[in-house]
Amino acid sequence: MSLFSRIANVFRGERLNREIEEEYASHLEEAILAGRDPLAARKALGNDLRRREESHDIRVVAWLDTLRSDFIFGWRQLKRNRVTSAAATVSLALAIGASTSAFRLIDALLWRPLPIAHPERLYVLSRQGMGFDNQPGEWDSWAYPDFQLMRTAAKGQAELIAVSWALRSDITYKTDQEMEKAVVQYVSGWMFPTFGIRPAAGRLLTANDDRAPGAAPYAVLSYDYWTRRFGRDPAVVGRTFHYGDGVYQIVGVSEKKFTGTEPGVVVDIFVPALMRPDALRPDTTWMRTLVVVDPGVAVEPLRARLAAVTYAFEKNRLSGETGLSQETLRNVLANQVRMEPAPNGVSGMQKEYSRALAVIAILVVMVLLIACANIANLMTAQAAARSREMALRVSIGAGRVRLIRLVLAESALLALFSSAGGALFSWWSAPLVVGMINPPDNPARLILPADWRVLGFGVLLIACVVLLFGLVPALRASSIKPVSALKGEDSRARPALMHGMIAAQVAFCFLVLFVAGLFVATFEHLATKPVGFSPERLLLLDTIAHHPQPAAYWDQVEDHLRTMPGVERVSQAAWPLLGGNSWNDSISVNGGPPSVTLSWFLNVGPGFFDTMRIPLLSGREFRESDGYPEAAIVNQTFAREFLHDANPVGRTFDKASDDGSFERMQVVGVVADAYYSNIRVMLPVVFVPLHHPVGATGLQPMGEVTYIVRTRSANPLSMASQLRQEVGRVRPELRVSNVETQKELLDAQTLRERMLATLAMFFAVVAILLAGVGLYGVLFYSVIQRRREIGIRIALGARPAHVVRPILSGIALALALGTAAGLTLGLVSTRSIESLLYQVKGSDPVQLAAPCLIVLLAAIMAAVPPIARALHINPVDLLRAE
Amino acid sequence: MAKTDSLQGSLDLLVLKILSRRPRLHGYALMTAIADTSEDVLRAEEGSLYPALHRMEEAGWIRAEWVKRETGRRTRVYELTKAGKEQLAREELRWQTVTSAVNRVLRMA
Numbered sequence: 007m008s009l010f011s012r013i014a015n016v017f018r019g020e021r022l023n024r025e026i027e028e029e030y031a032s033h034l035e036e037a038i039l040a041g042r043d044p045l046a047a048r049k050a051l052g053n054d055l056r057r058r059e060e061s062h063d064i065r066v067v068a069w070l071d072t073l074r075s076d077f078i079f080g081w082r083q084l085k086r087n088r089v090t091s092a093a094a095t096v097s098l099a100l101a102i103g104a105s106t107s108a109f110r111l112i113d114a115l116l117w118r119p120l121p122i123a124h125p126e127r128l129y130v131l132s133r134q135g136m137g138f139d140n141q142p143g144e145w146d147s148w149a150y151p152d153f154q155l156m157r158t159a160a161k162g163q164a165e166l167i168a169v170s171w172a173l174r175s176d177i178t179y180k181t182d183q184e185m186e187k188a189v190v191q192y193v194s195g196w197m198f199p200t201f202g203i204r205p206a207a208g209r210l211l212t213a214n215d216d217r218a219p220g221a222a223p224y225a226v227l228s229y230d231y232w233t234r235r236f237g238r239d240p241a242v243v244g245r246t247f248h249y250g251d252g253v254y255q256i257v258g259v260s261e262k263k264f265t266g267t268e269p270g271v272v273v274d275i276f277v278p279a280l281m282r283p284d285a286l287r288p289d290t291t292w293m294r295t296l297v298v299v300d301p302g303v304a305v306e307p308l309r310a311r312l313a314a315v316t317y318a319f320e321k322n323r324l325s326g327e328t329g330l331s332q333e334t335l336r337n338v339l340a341n342q343v344r345m346e347p348a349p350n351g352v353s354g355m356q357k358e359y360s361r362a363l364a365v366i367a368i369l370v371v372m373v374l375l376i377a378c379a380n381i382a383n384l385m386t387a388q389a390a391a392r393s394r395e396m397a398l399r400v401s402i403g404a405g406r407v408r409l410i411r412l413v414l415a416e417s418a419l420l421a422l423f424s425s426a427g428g429a430l431f432s433w434w435s436a437p438l439v440v441g442m443i444n445p446p447d448n449p450a451r452l453i454l455p456a457d458w459r460v461l462g463f464g465v466l467l468i469a470c471v472v473l474l475f476g477l478v479p480a481l482r483a484s485s486i487k488p489v490s491a492l493k494g495e496d497s498r499a500r501p502a503l504m505h506g507m508i509a510a511q512v513a514f515c516f517l518v519l520f521v522a523g524l525f526v527a528t529f530e531h532l533a534t535k536p537v538g539f540s541p542e543r544l545l546l547l548d549t550i551a552h553h554p555q556p557a558a559y560w561d562q563v564e565d566h567l568r569t570m571p572g573v574e575r576v577s578q579a580a581w582p583l584l585g586g587n588s589w590n591d592s593i594s595v596n597g598g599p600p601s602v603t604l605s606w607f608l609n610v611g612p613g614f615f616d617t618m619r620i621p622l623l624s625g626r627e628f629r630e631s632d633g634y635p636e637a638a639i640v641n642q643t644f645a646r647e648f649l650h651d652a653n654p655v656g657r658t659f660d661k662a663s664d665d666g667s668f669e670r671m672q673v674v675g676v677v678a679d680a681y682y683s684n685i686r687v688m689l690p691v692v693f694v695p696l697h698h699p700v701g702a703t704g705l706q707p708m709g710e711v712t713y714i715v716r717t718r719s720a721n722p723l724s725m726a727s728q729l730r731q732e733v734g735r736v737r738p739e740l741r742v743s744n745v746e747t748q749k750e751l752l753d754a755q756t757l758r759e760r761m762l763a764t765l766a767m768f769f770a771v772v773a774i775l776l777a778g779v780g781l782y783g784v785l786f787y788s789v790i791q792r793r794r795e796i797g798i799r800i801a802l803g804a805r806p807a808h809v810v811r812p813i814l815s816g817i818a819l820a821l822a823l824g825t826a827a828g829l830t831l832g833l834v835s836t837r838s839i840e841s842l843l844y845q846v847k848g849s850d851p852v853q854l855a856a857p858c859l860i861v862l863l864a865a866i867m868a869a870v871p872p873i874a875r876a877l878h879i880n881p882v883d884l885l886r887a888e
Numbered sequence: 889m890a891k892t893d894s895l896q897g898s899l900d901l902l903v904l905k906i907l908s909r910r911p912r913l914h915g916y917a918l919m920t921a922i923a924d925t926s927e928d929v930l931r932a933e934e935g936s937l938y939p940a941l942h943r944m945e946e947a948g949w950i951r952a953e954w955v956k957r958e959t960g961r962r963t964r965v966y967e968l969t970k971a972g973k974e975q976l977a978r979e980e981l982r983w984q985t986v987t988s989a990v991n992r993v994l995r996m997a
Contacts, residue, residue, distance in 0.1 A: 011946070025964075026942075029915065032963040033934065036916035051934045064942045 015066045017074070026061045072408070073415070080416035087388065090783075091420065094381045097776050098424035101370070101377040102467060103431025104769070108367040109463045110436045114269060114452045116360055118350055118459065121263035123202030125349035129297040129305070131156075131312065135341035138334060139590065139604045144344075146352065147291035150279065152319040156295070156312045163303045167296040168194045168279045171354075172271045176550065176743050177249045185741060188231065188274040190249060191266060192282045192293065195222070198260065200298050206232070208243035208258025216278040219285055224278065225254040229262040231274035252281060265453055267296065270355030270443075272451040288323050289664060294352060297345060305345060313343035330592060330664065331602045355450055359443065362762050365839055369521060369769045372514040376773055378475040379507040380780040381420065385479035386504060387787045389413060396486045409484040417476025421468045429464070442761040445754040478503065504784050505820040512824025512861060513831065515777040519857035520832040520848075521839065522766035527846040527853065529763035532756045538680025539583065540619040543574075544748035545722035546582045547713040549733060551740050554707035557697050559737045564611070566736045567715060572725055575716040578611035578696055582712050583618070584751045588683045592662040593648050593692075600662040605644060606682050606689045607661070609634065611696040615677055617714050625655040625675030633699040635661065638671035642679045644690035649673075661692070685755045686844065714748075722747050762842060774860060778868040781817070785872035788813050793879055801881035810873050821865055825858060832857075899932060899940050900949075901983055904968065904976040907950060911967040915941060918966070941966060949975045 015022050030051060037047035063071075084091040119125035132146040150168065157166040170192035178185045195216030203210060206229050215222040227235075227242065236242045246255050254277060266273035284290050297312075299305060317339065324335050389396070396409060436454050443450040482503075549563070560578060568576045581587040589607045592600035612628045615621075628637060638659075645654050655676060660668040671692065682689045698706035713733075717725055723745070730742040753760070789796070792813065799809055836848025846853065906921045907913060913921065915938055922932045944950045949972035954962045968976070 026938075028962060029938065029964045032914065032957075032961050033916045033938075035959070035961060036914070036963075040916075040920070047934075060939045061942045064939055065946055 011065075013070060022065060023058060023062060026058055073411070076412050076415035077419060079412060080419045083388070083416050084419060090384055090388075093779065094384055094420055095423045095427065097377045097772075097779070098381060098420065098471070099427025099431060100772060101374040101776075102421075102425050102428030102464075102471065103435065104370045104428075104772075105374050105467055106428055106432035106460065106464055107436040107439065108363070108370045110432065110454050110456075110460055111439060111452070112363050112367060113459060113463075114454050115353075115356055115363065116269070116350060118269075120201075120267060120349065120351050123200075124298070126347075127299045127301070128348050129299060129345045130348040130352045131295040131297060132344045132346065133316075133341040134344055136334075136337035138330070138338060140334060140337065140602050145291075146294050148293055148295045149288050149291045149319075149323075150282075150285045150293065151288045152316055153293070153295055155319055156315045159311055159315045160297070160308060162300075163308055164297050164299045165196065165200050166194075167197045167200060167298065168192070168293045169197070169267055169296055170279065170282065170293045172266060172268055172273050175249060177247050177275070179245065179247045185743070188235075189271065190275045190277060191273045192279045192285075193276050195278045197276075198226070201264070203264045204261045206259040206261045207240050208256070210258050210260060211276065211278055216280050219280045220252075220283075221280065222278050223252050223254045223281060224257045225249075226276040227256060227259045228265060228273050228276070229259055230265060230272050232259045235274075249275075249277070250283065254281075267294075267351040268353035268355075269351050270353045270359075270450045270452050272453065288319075296348065296352075309343065309345040312345070316343050326665075330662075331600050333602050334592075355443070355452075358758060361839075362758055362842060365521065365762065365842065366765050366769075369518050369766060372518050373769050373773050373776070374471070375474075376511045376514050376776045376780070378471055379511045380776055380783070381417075382475040382478055383504050383507050383780060383784055383787075385413065385417065385475060386482060387783070389479045389483040390791075392483070393486055396483050400486060406484045409486075410480040413480035413483050414472065414476045417472045417480070418468075421472045421476075424471075425464060425468050439761065439765065442764065443757055445750075445757060502816075504787075505816045508781060508784055508817065509820040509824040509827070511777045511780050512821055512865075513827035515773045516825055516828025516857050516861055517831050517835070518766070518773040519770045519860055520828065520853065521835070522763075522770035523853050523856050524836070524839070524843055524846050524848060525759065525762040525766045528842070528844045529756060529759040531845045532685060532759055535685065537584075537685055537752060538620060538678055539748075541748040541752045543717050543719065543722050544618070545715040545717055545725060545729065546585075546746050546748060546751070547715065547729060547733065547742045548581075548710070548744040548746075549713060549740050550710045550743045551708075553739075554709045555737070555739045556707050557705035559739060560708055560711050561611075563733055563736050563740060564713060566732060567713060567729060570725075570729065570732060572718050573715055573729075574718055575613060575617040577613040577617040577714045578711045579614055579714055580609035580696065580711065582714065582746075582748060582751060583608070583680060583682060584685065584748075584755060585712075586683065591664075594660040594662050594668060595648055597660075601648065603647060603690070605648065605661075606691045608682070608691065608693055609696045610693050614693070614714070615639070617716050618680070620680050621678040623676045623678055624653050625673065627675060628693075628695050632674070632695040633697050633705070634695045635669040635671050637674045637695055639675040639677055639693040640673055641677050641691045641693075643688050644692060645673075645676055647690050685752070710743075758842075759844070774864050777861075778864040781865055782868040782872065785813065785817060785869055786875070789872045789876045793876075796876055797879050797881040800877075800879060806877050810876055813873070813876060814869070817865075817869070821861070825861060828857070828861075829854065898983065899936065900944060901976070901979040902930065902932070903937075903940065903944065904949065904972055904979060907966060907968045908973065908976055912953075912955075912965040914963045914965045944972070947975075948972075 033051070034044070034047055037050075038044050120128065122128070130146060131148065132144055134144045135142065137143050137145065148168075153166060153168050160166055172189050172191040174187050175190045176185045177188050177190065193211070195211040196213040198210035199212060205226075208226075210226050211222075211224060215224050225247070232238055232242065242256055243258055244256065246253050248254075254275075260276070266276075279285060279293065282292065285292075297308075299308065320339055320341075324330070324338065330338075399409060399412075433456070440450055440452045440454070549560075564576050564578055567573055590604040591607065592602075593605045594600050610628065612630055612632075615627055623642070625639070628639065640649075640654070645651055648659060649657055651657065653676065654673050656673065658670055658672045660670050662668055671694065677693070679688050680691075681687075682691050696708075696711070700706045713729075715722070715725075715729065719725060726745040730745060733740055733742050796809055832854070833848055836843075848854075902922050903918060906918060906925070910921070915934075918941075919932050919934065919937055922930055941950070941952075945952050945966070949969060950966045951969050951972075952964050952966050955965050957963050
């Protein structure tokens with residue numbers, strides 16, 4: 007109560023003083039009424055000011071009171087230099103906001119533990135070594151039968167959980183014509199109890215729901231999906247929906263905090279793992295294996311046991327495989343099983359973006375440091391300008407600590423305003439960055455809460471920032487010598503310190519520019535490289551049928567689409583190029599063993615190459631009469647690698663399947679190289695006909711096809727809804743599940759590079775602006791400080807070069823040192839970002855020269871106004887003013 | 889100065905005691921009460937009375953209230969709180985102990 011009232015009194019100081027006055031006044035009145043001499047009574051009360059101070063101090067928390075006055079004084083100082091304060095606040099707000107955003111993204115993706123019972127006991131299994139494509143790599147996909155064996159082996163020591171990739175899928179609550187998308191994930195039924203997750207409605211899946219294949223068509227909704235799709239209607243429990251070939255019943259909703267185990271993906275619907283149609287195939291790896299280790303169990307022996315189980319499983323499985331080369335089999339069996347802690351979940355986004363985000367974070371810190379250096383210089387200059395005031399304070403007895411506090415309070419105020427701005431900036435920018443990771447039809451969804459973790463980071467950041475830019479000026483201000491300062495002697499801030507700050511700014515700025523340059527060049531290279539086909543004006547209609555439909559139906563739709571106005575060409579393919587799907591197998595030439603190098607395959611209909619504008623080099627396109635597997639059209643890389651022949655039309659080869667069966671194919675045409683699934687690697691590709699003949703005359707029915715439509719419109723998406731309707735109108739059995747443009751698929755290939763280039767460019771601009779403003783400020787300040795000296799020099803007839811030399815020499819040295827340091831840092835750091843670059847080297851002279859030039863240009867632009875001012879100093883005015 | 893000093897240790901005790909008998913006194917009345925009851929032997933200096941009152945108020949021993957007087961001016965009157973009553977008992981006990989001890993010493997010497 008009393009402490010509270012004393013704290014409260016701090017903030018009502020004026021009223022408190024009035025009350026004290028009033029009480030004394032009433033005392034005097036009493037005394038005079040009682041017949042005392044007014045003068046004597048007043049005298050008896052003692053010194054007005056002192057007794058007021060005394061009573062005041064009793065009734066407030068003294069340190070809080072002085073702190074309050076420090077802040078009020080700091081606020082007045084900031085108000086006095088309105089423009090510089092605003093500039094400092096904005097630049098710092100930008101830097102703090104960017105830092106907070108970077109923290110929020112990295113925390114959400116990489117650091118935040120999953121909201122489950124014991125995240126520290128969660129591990130993920132992966133394999134490392136040579137893959138079936140004979141490329142080194144790491145995989146975390148597993149086959150369910152292997153998972154079952156491992157789970158049995160780990161009984162009593164750990165629980166294994168199967169979690170499939172979360173896929174945006176077509177589901178429907180009513181008829182097929184009302185299909186919608188939802189992110190569906192197959193999970194082990196016992197995941198929910200093992201993770202200690204509670205239902206928000208109904209019940210969750212249990213081990214009972216995951217005992218036998220296809221036995222438990224039950225589904226659990228995520229809280230997010232329940233809210234978005236159903237407005238948290240509890241009646242949703244018990245409803246059914248169609249997904250794939252099954253009908254699922256919703257049994258419950260999971261609690262709000264749990265959004266799945268993949269940061270970057272928010273799951274909508276969880277279904278039992280064994281509901282997956284081909285769940286038990288030993289050659290299909292479709293899920294991750296999570297391990298929840300029991301307390302006290304050593305990890306390494308457990309890993310070794312699981313590795314042994316997997317080895318036995320793979321050896322057994324591969325013994326029947328004759329479609330693979332011996333070398334591949336040996337390599338695959340030699341894969342190492344790894345068991346890594348995964349307290350924050352596992353996702354592809356983590357793998358893809360962790361390094362990129364780390365680089366962004368470092369750039370952000372650089373910008374923050376540049377901003378801090380600016381404000382430190384600003385504060386130093388202001389403190390120097392206030393040296394007389396400080397000296398006066400020291401002379402009337404202010405302690406060193408009090409002076410430090412005075413300057414720090416000002417810094418803290420600045421930081422507080424900036425962090426308010428920064429919070430706004432971060433609130434706006436963090437989701438924006440996540441929005442950049444937005445491949446067509448599958449946007450990343452990262453949960454970005456603003457909780458105590460973010461708050462703690464913010465508070466820590468502000469404290470660091472205040473100390474970074476406030477402490478040095480504060481210490482300098484407090485070490486003032488009153489006698490010399492009051493006499494008007496050297497009140498200049500030590501230029502060496504300011505120049506040091508400038509050098510550091512230049513170094514950081516150079517580094518940011520350099521890295522930004524590398525990322526921009528990388529993106530340029532990737533975005534402008536020829537891909538082998540023309541992606542413009544291509545609309546892709548991913549079309550599905552609930553049950554396989556006759557090939558004639560699909561062709562009928564193709565023919566109809568071709569007659570639509572605005573449509574130039576139409577063709578069918580199993581899936582679009584660069585769409586993320588792929589199919590590979592070994593090749594056997596002239597009856598030889600299956601090749602170690604794999605070839606990639608794609609089923610396409612007649613007119614595919616014409617529609618895609620992939621040049622036909624020799625031979626012919628597919629015809630209606632071509633059927634799988636007889637005819638094949640190969641790309642140049644395939645012809646070179648497998649057939650060692652530039653014009654292999656007419657030659658044959660065999661496609662070797664994993665099960666040891668061979669299919670003979672004859673080359674009917676050769677096409678120019680085009681990228682298949684990734685624009686970074688050119689793969690050998692065999693295009694094969696879409697239609698599989700069955701029996702004497704029939705064709706195999708098909709379940710899905712992508713219609714590739716070259717439109718006449720520059721914006722092919724404008725025709726999307728019309729074409730989508732036409733497909734359903736011509737053949738109600740077929741339904742367009744997804745519409746995208748080939749351009750979107752191509753852009754999706756460079757999402758990370760685009761994000762890096764955009765963000766790095768943004769920070770580069772901010773960095774160069776801040777550094778320029780900083781340089782300008784310091785130069786301007788030194789001109790003002792030296793104006794007397796300059797005026798005298800000019801009066802004595804000094805040439806302009808001589809006037810500016812002393813001002814510029816220090817700055818030039820700082821620039822040179824900073825650039826050198828930045829250059830060194832850049833060359834050292836380029837190694838760690840190599841994996842993010844494409845066809846750019848850090849040691850490239852152009853990459854190094856560009857930031858040098860930009861820094862120099864910015865320095866010149868920042869230096870011209872202060873220098874001009876120095877040269878225009880009029881000695882007469884100056885001396886008159888003195 | 890000497891007079892103030894003689895009261896220094898016991899000012900709180902006197903104020904609390906007087907307030908326990910006659911609640912709701914203002915500062916001047918307290919001062920005169922100390923002088924009157926001690927037959928002008930003890931005098932509270934105005935300069936130390938008010939800081940002492942404010943200190944005791946912050947300590948929670950006494951409670952202050954503004955009341956309107958006939959003259960129209962507000963005056964601040966004080967009364968004892970529960971904590972103040974306990975404090976008074978402690979102070980009284982301490983005073984008794986000290987004075988009896990001093991008396992014993994005086995008798996022995």
